[in-house]
Amino acid sequence: MKLVVEIVDAHDLMPKDGKGSASPFVEVDFQNQLSKTKTIPKNLNPVWNQKLLFDLDETKNRHHQSIEVSVYNERRPIPGRNFLGRTRIPCSNVVKKGDEVYQTFQLEKKWFFSTVKGEIGLKIYTSLESKAPPLPSPSQPPPSNIPPETSASSSSLPTITHIAENTGRDCRTLAALPRAEILHTSEAITEQPGKKISAISETSGGFPAKEPKNSNKEPTKIRADTTQHVHKHQVLQKTSQSVEKLPNGAPYTMHAANPSAHSSDLDDFNLKDTDPQLGERWPSGGAYGGRGWMNGERYASTYDLVEQVSYLYVRIVKAKDLPSSSITASCDPYVEVKLGNYKGRTRHFEKKMNPEWNQVFAFSKDRIQSSVLEVFVKDKEMVGRDDYLGRVVFDLNEVPTRVPPDSPLAPQWYRLEDRRGEGKVRGEIMLAVWMGTQADEAFPDAWHSDAASVYGEGVLNIRSKVYVSPKLWYLRVNVIEAQDVVPSDRSRLPEVFVKVQVGNQVLRTKIHPTRTANPLWNEDLVFVVAEPFEEQLFLTVEDRLTPLKDDVLGKISVPLNIFEKRLDHRPVHSRWFNLEKYGFGVLEADRRKELKFSSRIHLRVCLEGGYHVMDESTMYISDQRPTARQLWKQPVGILEVGILGAQGLLPMKMKDGRGSTDAYCVAKYGQKWVRTRTIVDTFNPKWNEQYTWEVYDPCTVITLGVFDNCHLGGGEKPTAANAARDLRIGKVRIRLSTLEAYRTYTHSYPLLVLHPLGVKKMGELQLAVRFTTLSLANMIYVYGHPLLPKMHYLHPFTVNQVDNLRYQAMNIVAVRLGRAEPPLRKEVVEYMLDVDSHTWSMRRSKANFFRIMSLVSGLFSMSHWFGDICQWRNPITSVLVHILFLILIWYPELILPTLFLYMFLIGIWNYRFRPRHPPHMDTKLSWAEAVHPDELDEEFDTFPTSKSHDIVRMRYDRLRGVAGRIQTVVGDIATQGERFQSLLSWRDPRATSLFIVFCLCAAVVLYVTPFRVVALVAGLYYLRHPRFRSKLPSVPSNFFKRLPARTDSLL
Incomplete structure (x- = not known):
C-alpha cells in the first residue's frame, strides 16, 4: 500500500530572498520518510503538480499517524533554506484513490516568532499501485539539502531519494528503518474497511493481534426462562383483549381497558436499575468497570457488557x-x-x-x-x-x-x-x-435451536446484521443562463424556465421575467444523492405556453460522477452543455445540424462535501461530520452498548390461535445501524449482543427501537399492497453528553408508544451503556466548536430547503437499507429517524407550552420573593438584603465576582443532587397522560386530513401547517431556557464542570481587575469593527448550544 501526496500549488507565500520573492520547494515527512519537490524559482504562487509516494503500513492505527508538509525557500547562491510554513494532516482523513479531492491548507508557524502566511493545495490518497524504485547509482552524491547524517544513513537502505525534475514523474522516498513492533490487540482500535465503524477487541497475552471478521456483528443469547413472567402492564393490557376472532398471522392491536388506571401508576413508566452479571466468566478478561489503560490505549473486552451463554x-x-x-x-x-x-x-x-x-x-x-x-x-x-x-x-x-x-x-x-x-x-x-x-465467530450465521420453527427465507430475516448508511452528498446545480433558445412557435418569444430532476427529486427555476431567447437565472437548486451514483442529472428547458401547459425546448442527461467535488466555498468552474431537441420533431437532419448549431445552457454543478447531510431530526442528531472524509476530526470517545434483552412485551400478532411476539432490536448512531437477531415467540427475549461506535461529538443521541418481526415465513414481497409490516414496540433515546465517562449504566427502559386511545407501555428494554473518552483535551475542544461543519454557517440553506433535503435524505437511506439482505425495512427506518417529528400535535404544543411555564415559574418565584423583601414580611432577610445592596453600591467591583461565585457555589451544591440516571421518555412532560381523545384523533389524522368536506379539509390543513411552525418555535424557546438550567444541574457533567470552573476563574479575574477596565474592554468588544467579526458562532454560543435539554425525554 502506498500513500500518495500530490503537491499541487501554493498561494501568497512570504517573500524571503530580500527582493520581494522566493524560490519555494516542499518537503514531506511521513513516518521518518522524507521526500521533496523540485524548486520553483522566483514565484510566490508556485505550481508543482508533483506526486510523492510513501510506504504505508496498514497494520498500524492511522489515528496516531500524521503527514507533515513543510514549505521552504531555497537560498542561492549560498546553499541553505528558509522556513515558509508547514501543515500537519492526520492520516485518519486519508481516502483511497478515486475519492481524493483538491484541498487547501493554511500554513502554520513552526516557532512563536516565525512570520508565515499563505496556503498550500494538496491531494492525499492511498493507492495499491507500486512502481519499481530506480536503481541506485554508486556515483550519485546525496542531495545537498539533506543533513550529512541522513545521507550517510540512507546509503545502507534499499532505496534512495529520487527527486523528479519533471512534473509528470513521481518521487521516491527514503525508506524508513524497520521497526520490530508487536501490537497487542488490546492496544489497537482497528477500523473495518469500508464501514467506518470500529471494533474493540481484547485477547490474552501471547496471541497475535487479529481483526475479527464479525466483531461488531456477534450476537449473544442468555438462558431463556421456561416460565413466562406476567408484568403489571401486561395484565392491564390483556383485560380488554378479544383474540379469538383474529385470523392466524394478523396484527394484534391492543386497546387499553382503563387508561386512567393505567396512567395512574407512574412507577411503571419510570427508569429502573438492573444488576446483570456483566462479563461473567469471560476468558478474555471479563468486565473491567470501564477503567483500564495500558500504554495510552484502552484495555477492553469485546463482551464485557453482556452475560455469557x-x-x-x-x-x-x-x-x-x-x-x-x-x-x-x-x-x-x-x-x-x-x-x-x-x-x-x-x-x-x-x-x-x-x-x-x-x-x-x-x-x-x-x-x-x-x-x-x-x-x-x-x-x-x-x-x-x-x-x-x-x-x-x-x-x-x-x-x-x-x-x-x-x-x-x-x-x-x-x-x-x-x-x-x-x-x-x-x-x-x-x-x-x-x-x-456467543463470542464464537460461527454464532451469527448458525442455525439456532430456539428458531427451529422458522424456515425458508425467514431464516435470513432473523439473523443479526450491521448496516452502514449510504454516503450522502448535496448536489448543487447553479443554473446560470441559456443561449439561442428556439421555441416551437417561431412567431413568439418564449417564457423560459428550467426543470432539473435527479431520481425522484424535481426542482425548477423561476420563469424568466422577460420573454427572451437568452434568459439569465443564476439560481441554485440543491439535491441529495448517494454513493454509488446510480441516478443521472436530467435537465429540461421548457416554455410556459399556458398555466397548464409547458413545451419542452431541449434536454440533457448527464451522469453524476463527472462533476467536481468541493470541500469549501471556493468557486467551481462552470460548463456549457448543448441541449438536445425533444419530441417527435427531432429528425435526422436536425441531429446532423446539432454539430453546427445548438441551443446551449450554462451550468455550474458540484458535489458539496463540506456539509453534513441531515437525514434525522436536528434535536436527536447522531452524527455531525461532513460528507468528505478529509474533513473528519479524530474521535473523542468510544460508545459501547450491550443490548441485554426485553421484559414483559405485549403480544403483537396472532399465531396458532394465541398472541405472539417475535422481537428484535435496532440501534442507530452515526452511519452505523445494528440489528439484533430475532428471538422467536417469546415475551421476554434475551439478546445479549454488544456493539461499539466511535464518537466524534458527545452532544449526540443514540436511538434504539424494538420491533416485531412479521417476515419469518419468507417469500414476502415488500412491494405488494398487502405486504406485512414490522410493528413498532417502542423506542429509547440516550444523549451521550448526559453520561459520565467510564461508568457503566445498566437500566431497564420503558418502551412507550402513543396510540389513538392513549399512551401504552409495551414492555421494558434492558441496556448496558458505557461512554469512554479517549482524549480530555479533544473533548473540551469540541464543546467550543460549532455544532455543524463551517459550510452550514458560511453558506447556510433556507429553512424550507433543510426540511425538503432532510425528507429526501430519509427516503434515500430507507431505499438503500431496504436493498440489504436481510433488508432493514422502510417502516423501521422511518420510525428510527422520526419521520413524523414535525407534524402538528396539540399534545406536543401543550407540552412545549408547559416547559416554558416551568422555566418562567422561577422568575415568578423570584419576583414573589422580592415582593416579600419590599413588604418586610421577613425583617431579618430584608435587613440583610439592604446591607448587601449598600455594600454593592459602595463597592461595585464586587457585583460580578459575587454573582459568579454564587453560581459556582450553587453548582458545587447541586453536585450532590446531580442526576444519576440517563434521561428517558417522560409521559408527564410529554403531556400524554391526560390528553383529550379528540386531540389524539387529530394527532393521528392523516396529512392531508381525511375529513370529508372539502372546505373543512382546506381550512384544517392550513391551520395545521401554521400551528406546526408555531409548535417548532415554541419548542426552540423552551430548549434554550432549559439549557440555562442545565448549566448547573450536572445533567451534562462535563459542561457543568467546565462552567463552574469558568465561574471560579471569572470570579478571581474580575476581582483583581478594576471594574472600569472590564467595562471598557466589554464595551469595545461589543462595538468592535465588522472586520474583527466572524460569521461562525462564538465559543460561548457553541458551548450553550451543546447543553442538553429535556427534548430527549419527549415522546
Whole structure:
C-alpha cells in the first residue's frame, strides 16, 4: 500500500530572498520518510503538480499517524533554506484513490516568532499501485539539502531519494528503518474497511493481534426462562383483549381497558436499575468497570457488557463415498442433527455422492435435554420416508470446549455407523463438535435451536446484521443562463424556465421575467444523492405556453460522477452543455445540424462535501461530520452498548390461535445501524449482543427501537399492497453528553408508544451503556466548536430547503437499507429517524407550552420573593438584603465576582443532587397522560386530513401547517431556557464542570481587575469593527448550544 501526496500549488507565500520573492520547494515527512519537490524559482504562487509516494503500513492505527508538509525557500547562491510554513494532516482523513479531492491548507508557524502566511493545495490518497524504485547509482552524491547524517544513513537502505525534475514523474522516498513492533490487540482500535465503524477487541497475552471478521456483528443469547413472567402492564393490557376472532398471522392491536388506571401508576413508566452479571466468566478478561489503560490505549473486552451463554456447536462440512440408491443409482443426501427434542437439518443436494454443506448448528446449553448428540445422514425421497444412510453419535461429556482467541476446531472425518451402532457402513462425514459461547465467530450465521420453527427465507430475516448508511452528498446545480433558445412557435418569444430532476427529486427555476431567447437565472437548486451514483442529472428547458401547459425546448442527461467535488466555498468552474431537441420533431437532419448549431445552457454543478447531510431530526442528531472524509476530526470517545434483552412485551400478532411476539432490536448512531437477531415467540427475549461506535461529538443521541418481526415465513414481497409490516414496540433515546465517562449504566427502559386511545407501555428494554473518552483535551475542544461543519454557517440553506433535503435524505437511506439482505425495512427506518417529528400535535404544543411555564415559574418565584423583601414580611432577610445592596453600591467591583461565585457555589451544591440516571421518555412532560381523545384523533389524522368536506379539509390543513411552525418555535424557546438550567444541574457533567470552573476563574479575574477596565474592554468588544467579526458562532454560543435539554425525554 502506498500513500500518495500530490503537491499541487501554493498561494501568497512570504517573500524571503530580500527582493520581494522566493524560490519555494516542499518537503514531506511521513513516518521518518522524507521526500521533496523540485524548486520553483522566483514565484510566490508556485505550481508543482508533483506526486510523492510513501510506504504505508496498514497494520498500524492511522489515528496516531500524521503527514507533515513543510514549505521552504531555497537560498542561492549560498546553499541553505528558509522556513515558509508547514501543515500537519492526520492520516485518519486519508481516502483511497478515486475519492481524493483538491484541498487547501493554511500554513502554520513552526516557532512563536516565525512570520508565515499563505496556503498550500494538496491531494492525499492511498493507492495499491507500486512502481519499481530506480536503481541506485554508486556515483550519485546525496542531495545537498539533506543533513550529512541522513545521507550517510540512507546509503545502507534499499532505496534512495529520487527527486523528479519533471512534473509528470513521481518521487521516491527514503525508506524508513524497520521497526520490530508487536501490537497487542488490546492496544489497537482497528477500523473495518469500508464501514467506518470500529471494533474493540481484547485477547490474552501471547496471541497475535487479529481483526475479527464479525466483531461488531456477534450476537449473544442468555438462558431463556421456561416460565413466562406476567408484568403489571401486561395484565392491564390483556383485560380488554378479544383474540379469538383474529385470523392466524394478523396484527394484534391492543386497546387499553382503563387508561386512567393505567396512567395512574407512574412507577411503571419510570427508569429502573438492573444488576446483570456483566462479563461473567469471560476468558478474555471479563468486565473491567470501564477503567483500564495500558500504554495510552484502552484495555477492553469485546463482551464485557453482556452475560455469557454457552452453546453446543455442530459444524457439518461435507461427506464422501455415500452409498447410492438401488432404484435411482444415486442419492439426494442431507444431514439431520438431533439433540433431545431439537432437530436441525441441512439443505439436500440432488444426485450428489460427495456433497458439501458447511453449515453450523447451535444448541443452547441451558436447553440441552440429552447426553447424546446424533448426526444422521439421509437420502431424501420424493414419496415415502427418507432412506437412512448412516449416523455418528457423540457423548456430550467428551465434547471439547473452545473459546476465542483459540483457533477454530479442525473438523474430522467420521465413518458412518448403522442404525443400531453395531457396525460401520459405507460413507464418511466431516464435522466438528465443540462447546462455545456467543463470542464464537460461527454464532451469527448458525442455525439456532430456539428458531427451529422458522424456515425458508425467514431464516435470513432473523439473523443479526450491521448496516452502514449510504454516503450522502448535496448536489448543487447553479443554473446560470441559456443561449439561442428556439421555441416551437417561431412567431413568439418564449417564457423560459428550467426543470432539473435527479431520481425522484424535481426542482425548477423561476420563469424568466422577460420573454427572451437568452434568459439569465443564476439560481441554485440543491439535491441529495448517494454513493454509488446510480441516478443521472436530467435537465429540461421548457416554455410556459399556458398555466397548464409547458413545451419542452431541449434536454440533457448527464451522469453524476463527472462533476467536481468541493470541500469549501471556493468557486467551481462552470460548463456549457448543448441541449438536445425533444419530441417527435427531432429528425435526422436536425441531429446532423446539432454539430453546427445548438441551443446551449450554462451550468455550474458540484458535489458539496463540506456539509453534513441531515437525514434525522436536528434535536436527536447522531452524527455531525461532513460528507468528505478529509474533513473528519479524530474521535473523542468510544460508545459501547450491550443490548441485554426485553421484559414483559405485549403480544403483537396472532399465531396458532394465541398472541405472539417475535422481537428484535435496532440501534442507530452515526452511519452505523445494528440489528439484533430475532428471538422467536417469546415475551421476554434475551439478546445479549454488544456493539461499539466511535464518537466524534458527545452532544449526540443514540436511538434504539424494538420491533416485531412479521417476515419469518419468507417469500414476502415488500412491494405488494398487502405486504406485512414490522410493528413498532417502542423506542429509547440516550444523549451521550448526559453520561459520565467510564461508568457503566445498566437500566431497564420503558418502551412507550402513543396510540389513538392513549399512551401504552409495551414492555421494558434492558441496556448496558458505557461512554469512554479517549482524549480530555479533544473533548473540551469540541464543546467550543460549532455544532455543524463551517459550510452550514458560511453558506447556510433556507429553512424550507433543510426540511425538503432532510425528507429526501430519509427516503434515500430507507431505499438503500431496504436493498440489504436481510433488508432493514422502510417502516423501521422511518420510525428510527422520526419521520413524523414535525407534524402538528396539540399534545406536543401543550407540552412545549408547559416547559416554558416551568422555566418562567422561577422568575415568578423570584419576583414573589422580592415582593416579600419590599413588604418586610421577613425583617431579618430584608435587613440583610439592604446591607448587601449598600455594600454593592459602595463597592461595585464586587457585583460580578459575587454573582459568579454564587453560581459556582450553587453548582458545587447541586453536585450532590446531580442526576444519576440517563434521561428517558417522560409521559408527564410529554403531556400524554391526560390528553383529550379528540386531540389524539387529530394527532393521528392523516396529512392531508381525511375529513370529508372539502372546505373543512382546506381550512384544517392550513391551520395545521401554521400551528406546526408555531409548535417548532415554541419548542426552540423552551430548549434554550432549559439549557440555562442545565448549566448547573450536572445533567451534562462535563459542561457543568467546565462552567463552574469558568465561574471560579471569572470570579478571581474580575476581582483583581478594576471594574472600569472590564467595562471598557466589554464595551469595545461589543462595538468592535465588522472586520474583527466572524460569521461562525462564538465559543460561548457553541458551548450553550451543546447543553442538553429535556427534548430527549419527549415522546
